[in-house]
Amino acid sequence: MDFLLSDEQEMIRKMVREFAENEVGPTAAERDEEERFDRNLFRMMAELGLTGIPWPEEYGGIGADYVSYVISVEELSRVCASTGVTLSAHISLASWPIYMYGNEDQKQKYLRPLAEGTKMGAYGLTEPGSGSDAANMKTTAVRDGDEYILDGSKVFITNGGEAEIYVVFAMTEPEEGHKGCSAFIVEKGTPGFSFGKKESKLGIRSSPTVEIIFDQCRVPKENLLGKEGEGFKIAMKTLDGGRNGIAAQALGIAQGALDAATDYAKERVQFGKPIAKQQGVSFKLADMATKVEASRLLTYQAAWKESQQLPYGKESAMSKLFAGDSAMEVTTEAVQVFGGYGYTKDYPVERYMRDAKITQIYEGTNEIQRLVISKMLLSE
Numbered sequence: 058m059d060f061l062l063s064d065e066q067e068m069i070r071k072m073v074r075e076f077a078e079n080e081v082g083p084t085a086a087e088r089d090e091e092e093r094f095d096r097n098l099f100r101m102m103a104e105l106g107l108t109g110i111p112w113p114e115e116y117g118g119i120g121a122d123y124v125s126y127v128i129s130v131e132e133l134s135r136v137c138a139s140t141g142v143t144l145s146a147h148i149s150l151a152s153w154p155i156y157m158y159g160n161e162d163q164k165q166k167y168l169r170p171l172a173e174g175t176k177m178g179a180y181g182l183t184e185p186g187s188g189s190d191a192a193n194m195k196t197t198a199v200r201d202g203d204e205y206i207l208d209g210s211k212v213f214i215t216n217g218g219e220a221e222i223y224v225v226f227a228m229t230e231p232e233e234g235h236k237g238c239s240a241f242i243v244e245k246g247t248p249g250f251s252f253g254k255k256e257s258k259l260g261i262r263s264s265p266t267v268e269i270i271f272d273q274c275r276v277p278k279e280n281l282l283g284k285e286g287e288g289f290k291i292a293m294k295t296l297d298g299g300r301n302g303i304a305a306q307a308l309g310i311a312q313g314a315l316d317a318a319t320d321y322a323k324e325r326v327q328f329g330k331p332i333a334k335q336q337g338v339s340f341k342l343a344d345m346a347t348k349v350e351a352s353r354l355l356t357y358q359a360a361w362k363e364s365q366q367l368p369y370g371k372e373s374a375m376s377k378l379f380a381g382d383s384a385m386e387v388t389t390e391a392v393q394v395f396g397g398y399g400y401t402k403d404y405p406v407e408r409y410m411r412d413a414k415i416t417q418i419y420e421g422t423n424e425i426q427r428l429v430i431s432k433m434l435l436s437e
């Protein structure tokens with residue numbers, strides 16, 4: 058057993074940390090305040106190869122492993138959780154299903170520009186009436202000659218509006234339940250495909266979250282991803298990996314909050330000594346650091362398993378559950394360490410705390426993760 062990162066993984070961490078600290082961090086608070094997405098940061102990630110990090114070079118990627126990918130999401134999220142989820146949704150939710158289930162033409166046409174970062178990806182599963190109960194979706198896709206006609210709407214779409222390529226799930230046989238669900242690749246600009254409400258959110262405010270609407274939207278039959286009826290399985294498999302991307306985001310948020318709280322506790326003097334020397338504070342920091350490290354081990358382990366082509370669905374649900382809950386606890390404690398100052402926008406910990414909350418909710422609430430873990434555990 059070897060817990061050391063490889064030279065390549067260390068190199069990627071160093072590169073992403075420098076990029077995050079120099080380019081992403083300085084505008085994070087301002088973008089949060091203004092709810093502003095910065096496409097230029099995505100372009101810079103493309104130049105570094107991050108937008109195609111786990112894909113082979115033949116599809117425009119850089120052929121790194123999934124551990125390098127989660128390290129990248131972690132490092133981005135350490136300074137800006139919005140930028141972390143932009144990459145996570147782009148890689149895990151949009152590019153992954155095309156890499157796994159796309160045919161060669163689809164990979165060249167859609168995965169390559171996603172990997173090269175000339176286009177951005179998004180994933181459309183959730184609907185106004187079907188969140189946790191994903192199989193209960195109402196969006197339909199009716200075959201008409203060489204096309205499918207999509208009707209319905211999807212909500213809470215990360216990267217929505219900005220992305221050019223959407224992996225969307227719709228019912229081709231509504232009476233068949235989850236077995237009647239199919240996956241499609243839909244391009245921005247397709248007639249009948251439009252954007253609705255942009256959410257104003259508690260956290261990850263510089264990551265766009267948008268409703269997408271299909272009104273008699275005609276999609277060529279070549280854009281069916283996998284086979285008809287395979288959509289629900291594709292959606293679930295995609296989330297198996299996506300959840301570990303969110304674990305990495307939660308880990309990065311928690312690490313950022315821990316770093317800020319530790320630095321502050323060493324400087325802030327009360328009762329004649331730095332508060333870090335008061336046991337009430339130092340024990341808090343110890344608990345926070347332990348949760349961060351345990352989150353890291355679970356997240357890297359799930360990514361390593363995926364890279365080794367070992368089963369990783371249960372591990373990924375566990376990492377998302379633990380890292381998400383830990384991020385909420387660690388960021389709340391970070392605000393506490395900062396006291397009154399932590400409650401203001403002069404310091405980043407209130408943003409970390411707001412950002413952490415979503416990691417317990419999206420890509421399956423942490424209650425759903427417990428359902429997934431227990432189902433897998435009991436069927437072993």
Ligand code: CAA
Pocket residue numbers: 142146150180182183188189190191192213214215235289290293294296297370419420421422425428429
């Ligand atoms: N891999 C492969 N197949 C899977 C699977 C997996 N991980 N999970 C389920 N399946 C298959 C089952 O084997 C079953 O297939 P068969 O009928 O052939 O046996 C089928 O799918 C149905 O399984 P279930 O009976 O378990 O399905 P269910 O309806 O009870 O739902 C659920 C299961 C786990 C609750 C699922 O609905 C779920 O994950 N819900 C949460 C949805 C979610 O995570 N949404 C996130 C939206 S995306 C997002 O948040 C993005 C963002 O903003 C960044």
